[in-house]
Amino acid sequence: MDTPRQAPFHLCEEPVQHWRIGPVTVARVVEGITEFSARMFLPELTEEQIDAAGAWAAPFFTEDKRRLLLSCHSFLVKTPDTTIVVDTCVGTHQPRSMQTDPTFLDRLSAVIPGGRDGVDAVVCTHLHFDHIGCNTIEVDGVLQPTFPNAQYLVAEPELAATLADDHMDVLDESIRPLLDAEVLYPVAPDHRIDPWTCLVPSPGHSPGHVCLSIETDTATAVITGDAVHSPLQFTYPSVSAEIADHDSAEATRTRERLVALLADTDTLVLGTHFPTPTAGHLRGGPLPWIEPVEGLDLVGPLRVPR
Numbered sequence: 001m002d003t004p005r006q007a008p009f010h011l012c013e014e015p016v017q018h019w020r021i022g023p024v025t026v027a028r029v030v031e032g033i034t035e036f037s038a039r040m041f042l043p044e045l046t047e048e049q050i051d052a053a054g055a056w057a058a059p060f061f062t063e064d065k066r067r068l069l070l071s072c073h074s075f076l077v078k079t080p081d082t083t084i085v086v087d088t089c090v091g092t093h094q095p096r097s098m099q100t101d102p103t104f105l106d107r108l109s110a111v112i113p114g115g116r117d118g119v120d121a122v123v124c125t126h127l128h129f130d131h132i133g134c135n136t137i138e139v140d141g142v143l144q145p146t147f148p149n150a151q152y153l154v155a156e157p158e159l160a161a162t163l164a165d166d167h168m169d170v171l172d173e174s175i176r177p178l179l180d181a182e183v184l185y186p187v188a189p190d191h192r193i194d195p196w197t198c199l200v201p202s203p204g205h206s207p208g209h210v211c212l213s214i215e216t217d218t219a220t221a222v223i224t225g226d227a228v229h230s231p232l233q234f235t236y237p238s239v240s241a242e243i244a245d246h247d248s249a250e251a252t253r254t255r256e257r258l259v260a261l262l263a264d265t266d267t268l269v270l271g272t273h274f275p276t277p278t279a280g281h282l283r284g285g286p287l288p289w290i291e292p293v294e295g296l297d298l299v300g301p302l303r304v305p306r
């Protein structure tokens, strides 16, 4: 996600919510919610299209529908074997064009069993600044991995593209300290993490963007990353976030593929920038839409269901 300066920012008042996917649980910890001009962020999306989409779309816009509400949050995924953080938000290392909440990392750590030490893997859906800011933490003036026992997983084409063109100015703060500590693992875009979780190639927003698929015997889910910024892009897959997408045509093909894969299935769609309701089932038809699935508020660290 690219961000204009001075975008209105709401400090986090969102509760930690969680969803159960068979033996896996997923929690959402919100860093903050930002408003963007809908015309600027999704320039091809018309007011008529927003109206035609229906009432379900209302929570994703301000009341006048002129501004898009985008949440920045991390998902914590706990499988029977593995504790995974998916994307680490903006963080506070240096002034960004986007405000952040300095309490975010503490709030995230509080719901991780074992705290920061308890994370086995960090999935970077892609290497934009609003997804990797808390990859590192400053200790005695030195940037170190925030999650010291974790493997940081990045799709190999994404890492190669960012090493060749650091256009979001992220390498020094969020990537090189991980390479120095030998905890950054370039992996295949369809890398399997454990029996329940694997990456899904979804290029377009960035060269090596991935989603995360959660598959169990009884339920499935997918974490979108920035393949879709707003659920309205399921309704209108050709609407690109032009200021943010690396390749709009490829991003459109990825969204069309996701709609074909997910529509009218039981797969829970968890949107990486969707404010509440963050999750739902994709319903098909001429104008696909998201039927919300409210998360349950979480008190205390996340546990796997018994």
Ligand SMILES: [Zn+2]
Binding pocket: 001, 128, 130, 131, 226, 273
């Ligand atoms: Zn983003």
